[in-house]
Amino acid sequence: MSLLTALRETVAGFKSLLTGMRITAREAAKPSITVQYPHDTLKMADRFRGHVKLVLDPVTGKSRCTSCNLCVRACPSDCLTVEGIKREGEKKKSVSEYTLDFTTCSLCGSCVEACPSDAIEYSKDYNVVSLDRAEFARMDLLKKLEAEAKVWAEKNPELAAAAAAAAAAQAAAATAKAPAAATTASAPGAGAAPVATTPAPTPAVAPVPAAGVTETRTT
């Protein structure tokens, strides 16, 4: 009986519509899941891949970058520029310019993986906004690091003082002696370690990470 089946189909169809309305009503009773973005924000995951940034060494308050240019070579979109200079009295080169062209960066993280000295990591900063294109085209990571270092120095005055003392000692050593560092390979390391421990106020806190970090740096 086709009339009956047609009627039955109509009723079944109408029932499916009511089911749908029941479901939306049920969902409407549940609380809203929106995060009101500018007012509250989500916490970024630990592994979140933002733009790269230079790591602040928690002991020296400086970058660990040796400007080996491995990151530049690993970058698929050629968006990194790294310049390094060899400062007086230092064993390795240190970074003098580190800029990221964020307009071409694809956040792939090849640079972070390529870095042999853990000098760069992902920033957790996702609110990267500017009215000026140049701010993205030449994102000066070193400047950002310096700003961070200032905060770090305020938070850890002892470590900052130690680092400053070490730098002063190194500079003094460099001016005093001839470039005979090659004869004693361990000399800079040995020179740095005692300086780090010399500030008396908090000797127990500082040396432990200091030793670990300096080791990774020299290897």
Place this chain on the structure above:
Amino acid sequence: MNFLQTEPIRILLYLVGICAFVGANAAYLVLAERKGAGRIQRRPGPNEAGFGGLLQPLADGIKLLAKQVMVPPGTDALLFRAAPLLVMAPPLMCLAMIPFSDSITARSLNVGLLFVFSFGSINVMALMLGGWASRNKFAIISSARVVSQNVAYEIPMLLVVITLLMVTGTMDLNEIIQQQGGGFWKWNLFKVWVNPLMPVTFVIFFICMLAETNRAPFDMAEAESELVAGAFTEYGGMGFGVFFMAEYANIVVGCSLATVLFLGGWQSPIGVLSGGLWGAGWFLLKLYALIFTVIWIRWTFPRTQFYSLLNLSWKILIPISLFTLLLTGAMMKLPVVYNHFF
């Protein structure tokens, strides 16, 4: 008080009152729709402008008013400009007939129902003119759809109304409401002793009302994923705004008509507290309950396909409404026949 009852003042009062009612409804139903959609989709909806989003319609209105009303080259400029007016006028006219309470009616006519339907049909023409005048392929396709859709749905709607007229015996809306007084079981919706299919006729009326007002799931005229914005594609600024407001004004008219015809208008569902302002309260309560259902439906279902829409009308709704018409007639005449023979 006597001064208010004088004819010119009365006309002015109701004119302003209806315009304000339609304007406020159109503005705040948009907000209610967006809030309702947000609720269903588990998000808060607009909540930044004003107190929890209450000033959003104002902001939208200012934005629309500030935009240039552009008449694209090659359009029929007169029709293009006239269409928004034509689409807004019918719901205003119709609302003049709707009794908000036993004492609040702009104009009580003994052919009120006929009046509402005759003006309600102009709406289609306005949409068609707007689409035609736009000189846009999407708009013209949409216009063609609107016309055939409205023709198809006018028929079952009128059949249902004829069924109802046979029961009530009058076209005066206020009288129709008065017949339904004394409790919700006296509403036309529940008059199953007159016709056991009365709830079905209400459903048919409601579906037709959705189709006539071009609401989802029958929003063929503005099928944005197919026809960009349908008949309104070329309209910007307040031209679009008026179309948009007219959609809500039409919903108000459609829902208030459904309330009057089936849900007892301003009659109280419990039989007491139905006069004066109480009546207006009951009426608005029923009206907004229906409007809420319309919003709820929109945010639940996908759009129907145009041809299944016509199939629904011609193959399902019209036969059923014809059947109810015959059934009602038979049930009304049955006692007469019975008395004649026995």
Place this chain on the structure above:
Amino acid sequence: MIAQKDLIPVDNGGDPTKETFVLNLGPQHPAAHGVLRVLLTMDGEWIQRAEPVIGYIHRMHEKMGENRTWAKFLPNTSRIDYLSAMHYTHAFVGAVERAAKIEVPVRAEYARVITSELNRISSHMVWWGALLLDLGGFTPILYAFDDREKILDLLEALCGARLTYCYYRFGGLYNDVDDAFLKGTRDFVAHMKPRLKMYRELVTDNIILRKRLTGIGPLSADLCRRYGATGPVIRGAGVAYDVRRAEPYSVYPKLEFKIPTYPEADSMARYLVRMDEMEQSLFIIEQALDQIPTGPFIGKVPRVLKLPVGDTCYAVEAARGRFMVRIVSDGKEIPYRVKLRTPSFSNLSLYEEASKGMILPDALAMMGSLDLVIPDIDR
């Protein structure tokens, strides 16, 4: 390129009842996902001819493959089809591993399967929401995105990105799957099962959707074969072709799953195939979570990768069908040729033939059921 003559309506021989017009759908049309443009020659609402115009988002991925090292091309693979980035990376990584004969640790293979299947579910969710948007239902996409958000959160916590993961490396993974991820995935599977039931009740069983999709846009198995359509499109035509079974890769041979097929070949069949695939993916994930061993997550890979001279192919079952990478190496650090066989391109190719004689809303519903990703077509 579009010739000028294509824009002139078909000659109607002076008969006004046969008049046609050209409707330019896209590249900025709300129904064309992304920047697809379709030139429709219409007779009223009937389509006489539909010609897809592609290339608006062509980015020369294949050429880019020829001017950078193997590792440098890796981030590109996530960007070809942004919705199934895991599968695409898998194909490229797999091709290089096959050519260089790099051993991949078992743990890494299982992690690849888990993340790939999660990615497939999230991709199908986007398709589901977008199809419903095409059909005028606005709510399902938000429900789908609510659930998809959970997948994205899991993958973000794992590899740091939400869409362009770039998670696989030659010989393994970028970093290890942690316990939090494995537990989160288990929770997600438990959460998703009742949600799929809700999807079914809200949308699949809905009479309006059934009327919109049943019998609409039939794509016969023969047509699919001629145009090389794969994935849910050919499975919706009743052909049980799935790369995971036809050309087994990774640890899929060790995992049980059904290949959902529907012989009706209409839009509803393709719809149901994808809905079933989500269930099957959950099933695969459950098994993989049970079987995943401990161990290293990356194998031994030479520091400077030079592939031996040769020609290697590797195909995966991406969310939209068979994605294949063919790499030709001339022994240098840089590929000689990287050929990408993308499923959406083949799936779109049949559109012109299939949409003939359909009416506009049906044609758009069919386009939605093909699940096109425009960057995947243009590459």
